[in-house]
Amino acid sequence: MKSHLPEQLYLYSPVWLQNVLVSIYGNIERERRYGGEHSVFLKHLRGNKFLTLQENNTLQKKLLTATLDNATRNVPAYQHLRSDQPDLSLFPLLDRQQVANNTKQFISSKFDVSNLIALYTGGSSASPLKVYISKMTRQKTYSFWQLFYDNMGFNIGDRKASFVGRKLQEPDNNLPPFWRYNIADKQLLFSSYHMEEANLPLYVDKLNEFKPKVVEGYPFSVYRIAEHILNNSLTLSFTPAGISTSSENFSKHHRKVIESAFQCRVFDQYGSAESVVFASECAHGTMHIEPEYGILEVLTETGEITPTGKGELIATTLLNDAMPLIRYRIGDLGVITEESCLCGRGTSVLKELHGKVGAVVINEGRQAPTAAIAIAFEYLEGIKNAQIIQNEPNAVIVKLVKKSDFNPKSEEFMIWELRKMLGESLKINVEYVNDIPPEPNGKYKMVVQNVYQ
Numbered sequence: 001m002k003s004h005l006p007e008q009l010y011l012y013s014p015v016w017l018q019n020v021l022v023s024i025y026g027n028i029e030r031e032r033r034y035g036g037e038h039s040v041f042l043k044h045l046r047g048n049k050f051l052t053l054q055e056n057n058t059l060q061k062k063l064l065t066a067t068l069d070n071a072t073r074n075v076p077a078y079q080h081l082r083s084d085q086p087d088l089s090l091f092p093l094l095d096r097q098q099v100a101n102n103t104k105q106f107i108s109s110k111f112d113v114s115n116l117i118a119l120y121t122g123g124s125s126a127s128p129l130k131v132y133i134s135k136m137t138r139q140k141t142y143s144f145w146q147l148f149y150d151n152m153g154f155n156i157g158d159r160k161a162s163f164v165g166r167k168l169q170e171p172d173n174n175l176p177p178f179w180r181y182n183i184a185d186k187q188l189l190f191s192s193y194h195m196e197e198a199n200l201p202l203y204v205d206k207l208n209e210f211k212p213k214v215v216e217g218y219p220f221s222v223y224r225i226a227e228h229i230l231n232n233s234l235t236l237s238f239t240p241a242g243i244s245t246s247s248e249n250f251s252k253h254h255r256k257v258i259e260s261a262f263q264c265r266v267f268d269q270y271g272s273a274e275s276v277v278f279a280s281e282c283a284h285g286t287m288h289i290e291p292e293y294g295i296l297e298v299l300t301e302t303g304e305i306t307p308t309g310k311g312e313l314i315a316t317t318l319l320n321d322a323m324p325l326i327r328y329r330i331g332d333l334g335v336i337t338e339e340s341c342l343c344g345r346g347t348s349v350l351k352e353l354h355g356k357v358g359a360v361v362i363n364e365g366r367q368a369p370t371a372a373i374a375i376a377f378e379y380l381e382g383i384k385n386a387q388i389i390q391n392e393p394n395a396v397i398v399k400l401v402k403k404s405d406f407n408p409k410s411e412e413f414m415i416w417e418l419r420k421m422l423g424e425s426l427k428i429n430v431e432y433v434n435d436i437p438p439e440p441n442g443k444y445k446m447v448v449q450n451v452y453q
């Protein structure tokens, strides 16, 4: 379990010191992301950006052979599949529960776990999972992010406004400012937990003063601002180059509202902490699947796995050699095509994406989207599964399924996290259950919202 101590120290600091701490952290993070292999790999990716579909397929085959070879030689879970020519079609489908139950079996023996970075994912199913990546994989992942930002003409060091799930100040503390400045990245971080109607004019004024080149973050938070701008016929004194969104699925309506308020395009990104796929929209609104990050396939209704078509998305990393997940059921449904795009890129295209739809828990005007709830559940290591249900305005039921290593402190931390997001008045009723049944479509729902729909 992670310690909350540094976070508490930060939260008790005065605003000026919080700005300094955010900048110090930003500086450390900058080095981690953009040091080492980052620039060389970015140059390589930019050089390969306009390969044809055929060239990309050839390149992927080469990377896949290396991935399968590494997996069958060095990863205990895959050693029984070792052969001179490992074949993807012989790899069984893998789900998050299998990985969560046997995490160590999926780590390459070539890496020392203490040197790896653990990424936590609650995902839409709330069953916490730890995935390890190497420092180099993190740097390369940020090369893919920059390749995406290239579509907006945004470079690291340009001004960026971020709407984040991080707690910038106590959610119960309703005193502005509701933002902190990371000077290392010229990044203004806005709190997603103080976006009550009465506070929104302050957010808009600050955006107008800061004039970010891009706005990024949870679509839900950006949507709140956009709705406020349109409802009050406000005009912004700047036009961003783009709005970058990820983490939550959102509707065409949300996109239209955001684009109309900010007078620019939304660029959506799709990926996951499992580090198996990276897809992002170009300026023509096509979601390109990055060929060198991973292979995305479709499990059709008839049980076939195909490179294109409609069905459950199955992902194979080509990047994460420390913990390669192969034919991994990422938990979303979608449609993959090989249609051409006006931008000139020859990649597979994620035409439709379903799943991970972000329900929201609400208490006294405070709102916590699924992505933020997922963060609150991420620390619960002795918990197999979790679900939050809202049946009445000021109360929630949290269902937890214990594992053998359950720590009673988990409940305390979870309540602490939820109250920080949604206020002290929220009634939280914790129920320990043996199982949380999936929805009729076979997927777990982490947030069930029965009041506000």
Ligand SMILES: [Zn+2]
Pocket (backbone or CB within 6 Å): 282, 283, 284, 285, 286, 288, 341, 342, 343, 344, 345
């Ligand atoms: Zn395109």
